[in-house]
Amino acid sequence: xxxxxxxxxxxxxxxxxxxxxxxxxxxxxxxxxxxxxxxxxxxxxxxxxxxxxxxxxxxxxxxxxxxxxxxxxxxxxxxxxxxxxxxxxxxxxxxxxxxxxxxxxxxxxxxxxxxxxxxxxxxxxxxxxxxxxxxxxxxxxxxxxxxxxxxxxxxxxxxxxxxxxxxxxxxxxxxxxxxxxxxxxxxx
Numbered sequence: 001x002x003x004x005x006x007x008x009x010x011x012x013x014x015x016x017x018x019x020x021x022x023x024x025x026x027x028x029x030x031x032x033x034x035x036x037x038x039x040x041x042x043x044x045x046x047x048x049x050x051x052x053x054x055x056x057x058x059x060x061x062x063x064x065x066x067x068x069x070x071x072x073x074x075x076x077x078x079x080x081x082x083x084x085x086x087x088x089x090x091x092x093x094x095x096x097x098x099x100x101x102x103x104x105x106x107x108x109x110x111x112x113x114x115x116x117x118x119x120x121x122x123x124x125x126x127x128x129x130x131x132x133x134x135x136x137x138x139x140x141x142x143x144x145x146x147x148x149x150x151x152x153x154x155x156x157x158x159x160x161x162x163x164x165x166x167x168x169x170x171x172x173x174x175x176x177x178x179x180x181x182x183x184x185x186x187x188x
Contacts, residue, residue, distance in 0.1 A: 070127065072179035075107075077172075083107060086129035088182040090115025093143070095166065095180060104144060105170050107178070109143045109163035111155065120146040121186035128168050129177035136170045140183055152188060 021033045022042065030042040032181045075083045084095040096108035105128065113119050122145070127138040143163035146153040155161055170176070 027143055030092075068179040070125065070179040072127075072177060074175055074177050076175045077105070084180055085179065086180060086182050089185045089187070090117075090159070091119060091182065091185045093122065093124065093163070093182055094182075098176070100172055103169055103172070105168045105176060107166040107168075110160060110165055111144045111163045112160040113155045113157055114188065116157050117187035118151075118156050119144070119185060120154055120188050121184070122163065123185075124166070125181045125183045126166060126168075127179045128170055129179075130171075131175055131177070133177070136176075137168045141166070151188075156188040 018159050020035060023031050023033060025031060032042050033039050034137055071086055073084050075098045077098050080097045081186050082094055082096050083090045083098060086095075090113065092112040092114055094110045094112070096110065099106045108149060109124070111119070111122055122143050125138075125140040128136045130136055141164065143166070144155065144161060146155065166180075
């Protein structure tokens with residue numbers, strides 16, 4: 001008889017465990033625990049509370065990603081003021097005062113590493129326009145690059161270096177419109 005009582009008690013206990021149960025959480029919300037080891041909130045108002053699977057697929061709130069546009073300015077040839085300053089990933093690029101020599105527009109470039117990592121490569125994209133807005137030249141180039149696998153040549157944090165000048169073969173004008181962007185910064 002004791003075997004029968006034990007079996008009956010076990011059957012009753014297991015059936016009560018397998019039935020759906022309602023639990024009230026500390027914040028007052030109610031949750032239904034299901035037989036298949038899943039759960040769902042029990043809606044107590046007109047507001048629908050998402051289940052755990054809905055929460056996983058629900059989009060979270062965040063600041064939107066802004067696509068960086070090229071920064072541009074109009075430069076007067078021979079002006080001694082720096083032309084443009086750019087920043088990306090803790091790296092500052094300064095485009096210096098322009099000169100025109102032998103059919104080439106020359107813009108000196110310097111780089112400053114404000115980040116906490118060493119920089120090994122800086123690539124710029126650019127476009128040069130005439131005063132009337134005609135595209136004269138566009139492209140990209142590596143303005144600063146360390147020697148591969150030679151750590152002493154890396155641009156260390158909190159240091160500056162002369163970059164490769166932006167030199168463009170264009171016709172001579174008293175001023176140009178330039179657009180420049182830091183395409184990539186490679187760090188180690």
